Amino acid sequence: MNIIKIIIGILLILEIFVACKVKESKSASTELTEKFYSIYREEKDPERYYKAEDYMRSLDAKSRLQVARELIKDPYGPITYYGANILIKEGYEDEAVPALADIITSGRYKTKDEKGIEHDWGFGRNWVEHEDETFMMRMVFKIFRYFIANWERYTEQERARAYGMMSGWLQLDPEKPLSAEAAEEAMKRLEKRQSILMQFKESIKKNKIPQSKLMDKFYSIYHEEKDPGIRYTKISIYLGSLDAESRLQVAREMSKASDAEISCSGASILIIEGYDRYADEAVAAFADLVTSGRAEIKDYLDRSCDYWVRHHAGTQLRFKIKICRYFIANWGRYTEQERARAYAIMTSLLEIDPNKPISVDAIEKAIKKFESMPSE
Numbered sequence: 460m461n462i463i464k465i466i467i468g469i470l471l472i473l474e475i476f477v478a479c480k481v482k483e484s485k486s487a488s489t490e491l492t493e494k495f496y497s498i499y500r501e502e503k504d505p506e507r508y509y510k511a512e513d514y515m516r517s518l519d520a521k522s523r524l525q526v527a528r529e530l531i532k533d534p535y536g537p538i539t540y541y542g543a544n545i546l547i548k549e550g551y552e553d554e555a556v557p558a559l560a561d562i563i564t565s566g567r568y569k570t571k572d573e574k575g576i577e578h579d580w581g582f583g584r585n586w587v588e589h590e591d592e593t594f595m596m597r598m599v600f601k602i603f604r605y606f607i608a609n610w611e612r613y614t615e616q617e618r619a620r621a622y623g624m625m626s627g628w629l630q631l632d633p634e635k636p637l638s639a640e641a642a643e644e645a646m647k648r649l650e651k652r653q654s655i656l657m658q659f660k661e662s663i664k665k666n667k668i669p670q671s672k673l674m675d676k677f678y679s680i681y682h683e684e685k686d687p688g689i690r691y692t693k694i695s696i697y698l699g700s701l702d703a704e705s706r707l708q709v710a711r712e713m714s715k716a717s718d719a720e721i722s723c724s725g726a727s728i729l730i731i732e733g734y735d736r737y738a739d740e741a742v743a744a745f746a747d748l749v750t751s752g753r754a755e756i757k758d759y760l761d762r763s764c765d766y767w768v769r770h771h772a773g774t775q776l777r778f779k780i781k782i783c784r785y786f787i788a789n790w791g792r793y794t795e796q797e798r799a800r801a802y803a804i805m806t807s808l809l810e811i812d813p814n815k816p817i818s819v820d821a822i823e824k825a826i827k828k829f830e831s832m833p834s835e
Contacts, residue, residue, distance in 0.1 A: 492526050524545070537570070556601045564606075596653050606642070629646065652686075652688070659693050670705065707732055749801055780826055805825075
């Protein structure tokens, strides 16, 4: 009888000890989370988002996970998403999926500005630049599978939101009735496509390509792959597999291509590899695209600059000025038609009245005005 009492007493003590430890752990987690919020919500500090990220990076892995698990419960979509991305980075992709799926089905992938207008804040945008080219598709698959597994418990509105995301990725007919079965069939097609990319990635790893054949391999991918989505992902995988010197070699060849899209992509890679070192080469490629009439370059340039600015502070404005200076430096050798093309793009970049006569002086004044502006 005494032995039973002793055992019961020990169990009670252990239960109290465990409860205290859990409470202590929760208290510590709450303090860490509150610290994050105090930084994140400091409205007067324009650097608050970066400081909040620095704070999270300063925590040890265990504490960072504790805070992330609190953040995914936040009602504000971008914070939920931030917490989920920390879980993913720490190796807990599956744990992040329900929170990510809920952002979509609850409609929290949009926020309202001060005028009450809804905007997408960029769900999944950072996944595009992940070092693993297959990462984004893998996460999308997991979210879609979660949608399908939970289809029956969703309201009509939640199903519509989930289906809206799936219809874009899976090329479902938005006019047809919502159907988990249709989504499942489309998923199988997409998984087949993903399998093709994984096999390609493995083949690239195994088969080293000689320096003399680097461009041949690029063009074989570009011309032989008919599916645009697979083609560009394969090219991204291929270029990512090369060392820096080989990638530069390919980029330089691409920038000289007669195909405007290839030339633009090659010039963009040069910028990403190192603005200060390779910008002049990229400028020459873009300028030739303009003056030769091979492309309506404005869209290419805007798209590229939007991408570069995420890699190099101030690149956008600096590059636009640089390309205009290149035109001016080479003005004397251009034909009338080449000048007209160059002037057309400069009037857009430098906000010059296109209806006025072509004037180098007007361009110089506009360049100086832009040079006095602060970088992005």
